[in-house]
Amino acid sequence: MLLSIRSLTKVFPGTRALDGVDFDLRAGEVHALLGENGAGKSTLIKCLTGAYARDGGTIALDGQDIDPRSTGEAQELGIGTVYQEVNLLPNLTVAQNLLFGREPRRFGLIDARAMRAEARRMLAGYGLDLNVDRDLGTYSVAIQQIVAIARAVALSGKVLILDEPTASLDAREVEMLFGVVRDLRARGLGIIFVSHFLNQVFDLCDRVTVLRNGQHIVTTEIAALDRMALIEHMLGRSLQDEVLHARPPARRAPDPMLHFHGLSRQGVVAPFDLTVGRGEVVGLAGLLGSGRTESAEMIFGIRPAQTGTAQDETGPIALTSPRQAIANGFGFAPEDRKTAGIVADLSIRENIVLGLQAQRGWMRPIPRAEQNRIADEYIRRLDIRTSGREKRIGDLSGGNQQKAVLARWLAMNPRFLILDEPTRGIDVGAHAEILHLIHQLVDQGMSLLVISSELDELIAVSDRVIVLRDRCHVAELAGDAISGEAIMRAIAATDGAGDAAVHSGGEAA
Amino acid sequence: MNIRALPLYVTIGIFLLGWFVCWLQFPNMLSTRVIGNLLTDNAYLGIVAVGMTVVILSGGIDLSVGSVIAFTGVFIAVMLRDTGLHPLPVFALALALATGFGAAMGWLIDRLAMPAFIVTLAGMFLARGAAYLLSIESVPIQHPFYETLQKAYWLMPGKGRLTLIGVLMLATVALGMVLVHRTRFGASVFALGGGEQTARLMGVRQGRTMVLVYAFSGLMAGLSGIVFSIYTGSGYSLATVGTELTAIAAVVIGGTLLTGGAGYVFGTLVGVLTMGLIQTYIVFDGSLSSWWTKIVIGLLLLAFILLQKGLLKLSETRLARQPV
Numbered sequence: 001m002l003l004s005i006r007s008l009t010k011v012f013p014g015t016r017a018l019d020g021v022d023f024d025l026r027a028g029e030v031h032a033l034l035g036e037n038g039a040g041k042s043t044l045i046k047c048l049t050g051a052y053a054r055d056g057g058t059i060a061l062d063g064q065d066i067d068p069r070s071t072g073e074a075q076e077l078g079i080g081t082v083y084q085e086v087n088l089l090p091n092l093t094v095a096q097n098l099l100f101g102r103e104p105r106r107f108g109l110i111d112a113r114a115m116r117a118e119a120r121r122m123l124a125g126y127g128l129d130l131n132v133d134r135d136l137g138t139y140s141v142a143i144q145q146i147v148a149i150a151r152a153v154a155l156s157g158k159v160l161i162l163d164e165p166t167a168s169l170d171a172r173e174v175e176m177l178f179g180v181v182r183d184l185r186a187r188g189l190g191i192i193f194v195s196h197f198l199n200q201v202f203d204l205c206d207r208v209t210v211l212r213n214g215q216h217i218v219t220t221e222i223a224a225l226d227r228m229a230l231i232e233h234m235l236g237r238s239l240q241d242e243v244l245h246a247r248p249p250a251r252r253a254p255d256p257m258l259h260f261h262g263l264s265r266q267g268v269v270a271p272f273d274l275t276v277g278r279g280e281v282v283g284l285a286g287l288l289g290s291g292r293t294e295s296a297e298m299i300f301g302i303r304p305a306q307t308g309t310a311q312d313e314t315g316p317i318a319l320t321s322p323r324q325a326i327a328n329g330f331g332f333a334p335e336d337r338k339t340a341g342i343v344a345d346l347s348i349r350e351n352i353v354l355g356l357q358a359q360r361g362w363m364r365p366i367p368r369a370e371q372n373r374i375a376d377e378y379i380r381r382l383d384i385r386t387s388g389r390e391k392r393i394g395d396l397s398g399g400n401q402q403k404a405v406l407a408r409w410l411a412m413n414p415r416f417l418i419l420d421e422p423t424r425g426i427d428v429g430a431h432a433e434i435l436h437l438i439h440q441l442v443d444q445g446m447s448l449l450v451i452s453s454e455l456d457e458l459i460a461v462s463d464r465v466i467v468l469r470d471r472c473h474v475a476e477l478a479g480d481a482i483s484g485e486a487i488m489r490a491i492a493a494t495d496g497a498g499d500a501a502v503h504s505g506g507e508a509a
Numbered sequence: 510m511n512i513r514a515l516p517l518y519v520t521i522g523i524f525l526l527g528w529f530v531c532w533l534q535f536p537n538m539l540s541t542r543v544i545g546n547l548l549t550d551n552a553y554l555g556i557v558a559v560g561m562t563v564v565i566l567s568g569g570i571d572l573s574v575g576s577v578i579a580f581t582g583v584f585i586a587v588m589l590r591d592t593g594l595h596p597l598p599v600f601a602l603a604l605a606l607a608t609g610f611g612a613a614m615g616w617l618i619d620r621l622a623m624p625a626f627i628v629t630l631a632g633m634f635l636a637r638g639a640a641y642l643l644s645i646e647s648v649p650i651q652h653p654f655y656e657t658l659q660k661a662y663w664l665m666p667g668k669g670r671l672t673l674i675g676v677l678m679l680a681t682v683a684l685g686m687v688l689v690h691r692t693r694f695g696a697s698v699f700a701l702g703g704g705e706q707t708a709r710l711m712g713v714r715q716g717r718t719m720v721l722v723y724a725f726s727g728l729m730a731g732l733s734g735i736v737f738s739i740y741t742g743s744g745y746s747l748a749t750v751g752t753e754l755t756a757i758a759a760v761v762i763g764g765t766l767l768t769g770g771a772g773y774v775f776g777t778l779v780g781v782l783t784m785g786l787i788q789t790y791i792v793f794d795g796s797l798s799s800w801w802t803k804i805v806i807g808l809l810l811l812a813f814i815l816l817q818k819g820l821l822k823l824s825e826t827r828l829a830r831q832p833v
Contacts, residue, residue, distance in 0.1 A: 072712045087710045089703035091513075091770035096696060101712045109691040135513055 002027040002062065002190040003079075003159050009056035010043050017043040019214040020057070025159060025190040030181060032201045032222070033194045034234055035211035041194055044211070045161055049081050050074040061158065080152030084164035088148050090137025095119035097136050098151050122154050123147070126180055142173035146180055153184060160184060161192045166200060178204050198227060210234055234429075254280040254463070257447055258416060260299060263308035263319075268294045271307060272473040274466070276416060276447045281438065283462030284451045285487045291471040292451045293335060296418045299449070300332040301325045326359065328416075331409035335420040335451070337398065341405045344394030348386055348404055349375035351393045355408045378407035382437065399430025406437065417441070418449045423457060435460055455484045467491055515820055516764030516813065517776045523809075524783045531786065535793045541669025543789060545662075548675030551785040553578065553737040554755060555678040555778060558763075559685035560729025561756040562777045566689065567722045568702040568769030569625035573614065573632030574730040575752035577607050579745065580640040581734025586648035586744025589655075596654045604731040610636065611727020615720040629723075633753070640746035647745035650738060658739050674736045681732065685774040688725075698722060702769025758810050759784055766817060783809070 003025040010018040018040045025031050035041050046052040048059065050068030059066050061077060068074035071081070088097045095115050096103075099122075104114035119132040126146055136144055145165055152160055162181070166174045181204060185191060193205055201208065202222060209219040210233040217233050254277030264271035269291040276282055284292045298305045301321045310317050317328050325332070334340040342351055353371045360366065366374075375389040382403040386396060393404055402422060409417055419438070423431045438448060438461050452458050458465055465482050467475040467490040475490035477483075531538040548555075557574050564571045581603045588599045610632065618628045661673040689695040697718045700708035709715055738744055757767075763780030765772025787805045791797045 071710055075712070083710075087707050089700050089707055089711070089770075091703040092696070092699055096699075097711075100696060100700065101693070103693055103696065105693075109687065110693065110696070112691075 001025070001060075004060050005044075005048075005057065006060075007057040008044065008047060008054055008059065010040075010047055010052060011055050016214050018047070018054075021211065021214070021216045022219075023209055023216070024219070025192060026207075027158075027190050028185055028188045029206040030185050030191045030193050030204055032205040032208040033192055033211070034201065034208060034230070035217075039211040039234075040214040041211055042163070043214075045081065045163060045192070045194070048074065048079055048159075048161065075152075075155045078156045078158030079161065080156030080159070081161040081163060082145065082148045082152050082165055088136055088144060088151070090135060090144075092136060093133050094123075094130050094136050094139070094147060095132035097147060098122050098132070098154070100151075102155075122150050125183065126150055140173070142169050142176055145169070145177060149177075149180060149184070153189065157189070159190045159192065161194070163194045164196065165193075166195060166197060174200065198230065201230075202227070254278050258310065258312050260310045261308055263295075263298050263305040263310070265294070265298060265303060265306050268303065268471065269298060270472040274299075274473075276449065277463075278415075278447060279442050279445045280463045281442055281448045281450060281461050283458040283465040284449065284468060285455065285458055285465050286468035286491060290468040290491075291473075292468050293420055294471070295468065295473070296332065296420055296449060296451055299325070300330055300418060302332075326355070326412070326414075329414050331355075331412065331414035331417040333402070333405045333409060333417070333419050333422060337401055337405060342393050342401050344392070346393060347390045348379065348384065348393050348396070349389040351404050352378055352407045352411060356411045359412055374411055375407075378404075378411065382407055382410075383433065397430070399434070402430070402434060403437075406434075410441075414446070416447045416449070418451075420451045421453065422450065423452070423454070431457075455487055458482075458487070459484060513771050514764075514773070516816060517773045517779075519816060520762060520764045520776050520779045520783070520813075524779050524786065527783060527786050527790075531790050531793070535790075538789070538793070541665040541667035541671075543669070545665060545669035545671050545675065547782060547785045547789060548678060549670070549672045549740070550788075551781050552672075552674040552678040553733040553740060553749075554752065554759065554784075555781045556681045556736060557730050557733035557752065558756040558759045558777045558781050559681050559774060560726035560733075561753070562685065562760050562763070562765055562772060562774050563689060563698055563722055564625070564726045565757070565760050565765055565767060566702050566769055566772050567698045567718070568705070569618065569719075569722065570629065570757070571611075571614075571632075571723060571726045571730075572626065572629040572753050573610070573636055574726060574733070574756060575749045575754075576633045576636035576640065577610060577727060577730035578734040578737055578749045578752060579747070580636045580643075581607055581731050582738040582741075582744035582748060583640045583643045583648060583746050584744070585735065585738050586650050587643045589650055589652050590648060596652055596658075600735055603735060604728060607731025607734065608724050608728040611730070612720050612724035614727070615723030616716075618723065619716045619719040625723075637746070644744070644746060647743050647747075649743045655739065655742065659742065674739055677732075677736060679778075681729070682774060682778045685777075689774050694718070694721060699770055702766075702771070704770075755784070755806075758806055762806075762809050762813050764813070767814070 001024050005021065005023040007020040007022065008018050009016070009020055021040065021044060023044065033041050033044065043052065047054045050070045050073050053069070061079070066077050068077055068079070092100070098119045099115055103110045104118060105111060106114070116132055123130060123132070128143065128146060130139065130143065136147060149160065165177060169177065181191060193201070195201055205222050207219060208222050208225065208230065210217040210230070212234065256275050257278045258276045260274040262271045262273065263269070272295065274282070284295060286292045294303065297303045299319060301319045301324055304320050310319050318324050322332070338344065343354065349371055352375045353366055356374070357366055372389065378384070379386065379389060384400050384403045384407070386400060393401060396404070423434055435457065438450070442448060450458065450461055459482055462482060464476060464478045465487060466473055467477070467487055469491055477486055477490070528538065537543065557578060561571060561574065584603050584606070585596070585599050588594060588602070589596060614628050614632045617623060618625050658673055662670040665671050689698065697708070697713045700711060700713050701715065701718060705715060737749065741748070759780035760772070760777050761767055761780070762783060763773070763776030763778070765776060784806055788802050791799055791801055
């Protein structure tokens with residue numbers, strides 16, 4: 001056994017983040033570590049990499065007990081980690097990144113030539129042809145990710161921890177990354193793979209360990225496990241199928257509420273029309289970069305449309321700025337929660353009342369008691385899991401942060417809410433809860449525009465799905481016509497025509 | 510071409526172009542006398558700007574250097590007046606003080622996780638106040654060793670004087686270039702400027718690097734104070750007010766990103782010389798008010814900030830278009 005962890009325990013005030021967890025890693029396997037947010041995955045990894053000091057248990061690497069005190073120490077012992085956000089420096093060259101801290105030196109000075117040669121040698125096994133003198137930041141995230149892996153492997157070379165490495169990659173990039181991981185497995189590394197994407201887990205991994213609430217649930221060969229069983233292990237309850245997969249019963253055609261006509265922005269999105277009914281969920285499907293987010297940003301006035309008009313039942317409305325959009329009763333929960341959604345250093349309460357307060361104007365502060373009431377109400381209604389309303393929101397898990405962002409908008413009682421990737425980076429349980437929440441909102445008469453890369457999710461929540469391709473709205477599916485296959489067909493319709501779609505895309509609609 | 514180096518090339522281009530324009534009007538601009546004076550007059554600024562480059566590359570700022578220069582000058586002058594010490598040990602003492610002062614600020618910035626702006630702002634007032642404490646009036650330095658230093662120069666062909674302090678400035682720039690671009694310390698500085706969190710994960714010892722960065726800046730300010738005292742032959746607590754801002758301007762005009770993580774020490778030298786060139790032109794012209802120096806520097810600064818912003822945009826769109 002390459003790595004063996006016995007009854008690992010880590011206690012935080014109020015919670016046992018890890019409670020006597022066992023974990024084994026063989027050389028030459030890819031071992032998936034799964035669990036909901038808060039299950040203890042990241043705590044386990046942080047104990048392994050020395051970011052946290054454990055409170056109990058043993059970690060043995062190659063039969064030797066180890067006790068890393070810092071990531072640096074863990075690296076030297078042989079445990080390297082690659083995180084979701086590439087943890088390399090975009091402002092340094094590829095070579096500098098690869099050899100940071102171990103630069104070859106001559107007479108005490110860095111030997112640039114030797115460094116270049118060494119960097120090329122390190123990258124040799126990965127099928128990459130990079131100019132190691134270029135800034136890392138000029139390469140795509142996938143390549144940066146592989147450079148990060150190359151660095152971690154060269155530095156450590158025994159255990160490689162991949163923490164959500166595929167979160168921001170597209171399908172082809174994921175395949176490229178997996179190729180690299182399989183090669184490393186063949187070279188005898190032990191690889192711990194953390195991911196929310198179950199498909200990828202089944203695709204890549206040999207064994208899987210599931211954690212739940214800080215406890216070890218199961219470790220098993222992946223071949224011996226089917227999808228439902230795995231999800232059951234993770235949730236500890238059978239998945240609410242009716243939430244995830246069954247579409248809501250077809251409702252009668254909703255009254256149209258908002259009309260957007262001919263919205264467009266040069267080089268961003270081709271002109272499109274969109275009608276949203278009261279209590280209707282419109283889904284936007286498409287590949288990354290197809291103009292989904294951009295369409296939403298135009299509607300919300302973040303990047304105002306250059307052409308087009310909008311109106312509701314009472315007359316034309318302006319879409320010139322987010323402020324204006326909010327005045328129109330719109331809300332927008334952005335894709336990039338960390339930088340655009342939450343204010344990480346403020347408390348949950350402050351984050352929730354933020355929008356309401358801005359709407360009232362800063363001259364009329366919301367009384368503290370009222371703030372507390374609002375915060376507590378939404379913490380209860382949305383089941384935000386926290387030890388209290390004054391907790392720093394940055395300390396919550398992704399799912400709970402997303403709920404707080406939703407709470408902020410709900411407190412303002414919008415009539416039209418845009419959700420951009422509402423379940424990105426959220427575990428399966430919270431995922432189902434958020435979808436459930438969407439259904440609830442719709443039942444209360446709110447209209448939603450939902451953007452998602454996960455087709456299942458779109459299908460589950462949408463009354464209508466608009467498909468985008470190459471910055472054009474190319475298809476609209478409604479009712480029973482909505483299916484994963486239909487959406488994918490629409491996305492792929494003129495695949496192979498390549499550039500033609502970009503220039504003459506309008507006709508396809 | 511590395512897009513990161515573009516501001517450096519632009520700086521060099523502007524400097525050469527400026528010189529060419531000056532030369533068209535005043536052919537004397539190309540004489541070694543002008544070049545020698547340019548180096549001498551800007552020696553103290555060049556030295557302190559090297560320290561500032563390192564600080565800015567690390568993502569910080571050091572507002573205390575102008576005051577530290579003044580303090581060092583007054584300290585030396587007062588020590589030489591009131592004690593029988595030779596200037597050399599006084600220099601060593603002054604450098605140690607300035608370095609320690611910088612190190613202490615770096616330590617505070619790291620330990621208290623305080624913005625460098627605030628800590629060095631406090632340092633600025635502290636050092637200035639300490640200078641006043643030593644003497645409110647300008648203290649002349651009369652020491653035979655100082656005269657030797659002031660008269661030390663190499664006569665270039667064409668009667669230009671390459672003074673000791675000018676050479677010292679060039680040497681400092683060279684030292685700075687090696688330190689920043691060729692050592693692990695330099696790599697750590699760039700890493701910190703690129704992102705503290707990431708830098709820590711990559712094994713940068715943040716505290717140590719931070720202390721060293723500000724200590725280096727303090728050392729450069731101290732050295733600059735010595736050079737300034739040689740240049741002016743006195744120590745005056747009201748001297749070099751605002752020099753920290755001039756130094757920052759020189760660093761930015763030299764192509765270093767104000768947010769840290771990208772830049773070149775050589776660029777800073779060019780930035781300093783560009784600013785000196787503008788001053789020289791105004792002296793040559795004779796009819797222009799010296800305020801024009803500030804106006805042109807202001808415009809240049811603005812142009813460079815716009816250039817950097819533009820480059821950032823450019824590289825982003827380029828990245829977006831690039832196939833995987």
